[in-house]
Amino acid sequence: EAQVTQNPRYLITVTGKKLTVTCSQNMNHEYMSWYRQDPGLGLRQIYYSMNVEVTDKGDVPEGYKVSRKEKRNFPLILESPSPNQTSLYFCASSFSLAGSGTGELFFGEGSRLTVL
Amino acid sequence: AQSVTQLDSQVPVFEEAPVELRCNYSSSVSVYLFWYVQYPNQGLQLLLKYLSGSTLVKGINGFEAEFNKSQTSFHLRKPSVHISDTAEYFCAVIPNTGGFKTIFGAGTRLFVKA
Numbered sequence: 001e002a003q004v005t006q007n008p009r010y011l012i013t014v015t016g017k018k019l020t021v022t023c024s025q026n027m028n029h030e031y032m033s034w035y036r037q038d039p040g041l042g043l044r045q046i047y048y049s050m051n052v053e054v055t056d057k058g059d060v061p062e063g064y065k066v067s068r069k070e071k072r073n074f075p076l077i078l079e080s081p082s083p084n085q086t087s088l089y090f091c092a093s094s095f096s097l098a099g100s101g102t103g104e105l106f107f108g109e110g111s112r113l114t115v116l
Numbered sequence: 117a118q119s120v121t122q123l124d125s126q127v128p129v130f131e132e133a134p135v136e137l138r139c140n141y142s143s144s145v146s147v148y149l150f151w152y153v154q155y156p157n158q159g160l161q162l163l164l165k166y167l168s169g170s171t172l173v174k175g176i177n178g179f180e181a182e183f184n185k186s187q188t189s190f191h192l193r194k195p196s197v198h199i200s201d202t203a204e205y206f207c208a209v210i211p212n213t214g215g216f217k218t219i220f221g222a223g224t225r226l227f228v229k230a
Contacts, residue, residue, distance in 0.1 A: 004159075041222070102167055103218060105152075105218060
């Protein structure tokens, strides 16, 4: 089954304790992206990756890191989480428009993070 | 640059009534348009998309949307809603000239009442 898998789905942590949210897709998509969803603010892009070893900042990258060492994986790293990073996080992937894609995004189920 | 405006943040409607969720966009280049749906406690999934051709596109669960280039709109409609349609709906665009960034609207929460 084609899917984007995120883990963990729920996490409560404390300020300053490093954490990683994993994202994996099995559709051979070139493009992967992380979003955060907050009430009243919709979806805001954190980081994206056009392909392996190619990453770039989105609209709200501060406090986050990413890496793309393999095509299927795109982990989101919070080196020193703070309470303002409490949010619902989504990973998404797609084929690139330069290839066979139409820009249709496939989303993971979401990871709800609480930073105390 | 592109922007997407969803004109209603919340739409309450009774079961079996018709509904329209409004979406306007702004772009200096041609775009592909999408509607995504997010059911409670789930990720977003594609409802329908407009790439080219017929301006009326049909999606899953009985939804349809009409692309109006002159009004730069892509409104979503359903003639008769069900309780199970209660969800948040996002309109989105991406430049079809090789751009990579999807621009989302702020979302419309559809609440279907019995």
